[in-house]
């Protein structure tokens with residue numbers, strides 16, 4: 001595969017942003033946070049010369065010296081927006097971000113890293129004993145602390161709403177939080193949470209246990225629909241290399 005040279009990185013001025021995705025420049029939105037390092041590793045192994053973690057500072061756009069490639073650092077949940085609206089040709093983000101929104105993007109590759117689960121979890125002491133419910137998936141849900149409505153705190157209201165909609169006869173209130181969701185049952189804000197479990201340590205440290213799996217997650221490569229046609233050769237080269245790599249993970 002042809003190597004894309006990133007000889008140097010230069011800050012992008014505001015006036016340049018409007019032309020970010022024009023011409024032959026390939027723009028890739030990358031997720032800040034825990035997926036950033038494995039995303040850079042994957043792109044590097046796919047033949048792209050990406051900035052190293054040491055080079056990354058507070059700037060959010062890194063561009064090649066020849067302007068052929070730009071990397072936009074965004075919140076994982078925002079990566080699909082950059083890609084859908086054409087500010088980025090490609091993006092890497094978690095499957096959770098894709099499931100949560102109704103995005104007009106193409107999902108190209110399961111990248112094989114960032115594997116974790118989205119689960120329903122509750123305080124250990126609140127879990128209903130096995131056999132209390134009418135069906136296996138419901139029987140461990142705790143009894144609502146107030147009234148007959150099960151309160152669900154989550155960063156993923158759309159996913160949670162879809163998950164609980166499958167449970168007939170269960171009245172659910174979804175409470176949208178932006179982080180540190182594990183606090184909600186402890187503070188009495190919710191009966192359960194729907195959240196990501198990676199190592200399981202955050203749940204355990206807060207006395208919570210997973211009671212249902214909602215989805216299995218991993219990092220995905222996504223593409224802008226128009227870019228997929230207009231820049232098909234380079235995008236398919238990158239996607240193919242990342243696909244080969246993911247099979248070996």
Ligand code: PRP
Pocket residue numbers: 178179180181182195196197198199200201202203
């Ligand atoms: C995520 C997730 C859990 C935690 C799970 O939060 O929402 O809180 O990681 O990881 P673990 O199973 O390895 O403990 P994140 O670190 O992204 O922070 P946030 O809660 O502020 O969103």
